[in-house]
Amino acid sequence: NAGVTQTPKFRVLKTGQSMTLLCAQDMNHEYMYWYRQDPGMGLRLIHYSVGEGTTAKGEVPDGYNVSRLKKQNFLLGLESAAPSQTSVYFCASRAWADSNQPQHFGDGTRLSIL
Amino acid sequence: ELKVEQNPLFLSMQEGKNYTIYCNYSTTSDRLYWYRQDPGKSLESLFVLLSNGAVKQEGRLMASLDTKARLSTLHITAAVHDLSATYFCAVDMIIQGAQKLVFGQGTRLTINP
Secondary structure: OOOEEEEOOEEEEOOOOOEEEEEEEOOOOOEEEEEEEOOOOOEEEEEEEEEOOEEEEOOOOOOEEEEOOOOOEEEEEEOOOOHHHOEEEEEEEEOOOOOOOOOEEOOOEEEEEO | OOOEEEEOOEEEEEOOOOEEEEEEEOOOOOOEEEEEEOOOOOEEEEEEEOOOOOEEEEOOEEEEEEOOOOEEEEEEOOOOHHHOEEEEEEEEEEEOOEEEEEEOOOEEEEEEO
8 A cells, every 4th residue: 555655755956956746545535735844843734635626825835836636646846946945844644624634754855955 | 933842951860750741832722742762763653632521651651632721741750861851732733724843842851770
């Protein structure tokens, strides 16, 4: 059972470069989330999606864009990377809005911007 | 402002001792989750607390929820080295019409032999 799969696992970018992080889930979950994790700050929500074709901003959306063209995939894009975006990025999914089940997390993507 | 605060943020303890991690939150919610994270790893779900007075136990860990006090606790009994990790609480909240988790800062637990 794959669960939530993130690619890539590691990446180093130069300032100004762009890239896309891919999140795929095989649990038929409606909700998907992108978080960033920085030391001492827990996880902060970047963007989320409540279903295929829908996205919304979270707590720290600036500098990021997302797309949910297929239910199983949630993409996070950095159009022009900045050193402040150096972080560990986690994707998570959840069955539906009132589900009592916890969010399921991917293994993370460690991103460094030089 | 929605806040979830954990206390302490760092905890170093000896094997065999007991201790409690506290999670306070600032708005009404009936659902709270505890996660564990090992260094360089993902978050693993430990407990799901769904109502006032809920108590869950797994091995040496026990979690409880008091929704009136907006407080959850994670109690560690007779700690062992394998429990060294960072523990996060997360509160389920409706924000802008959508259900989201708001995380605490995490408690880094180190258990020494």
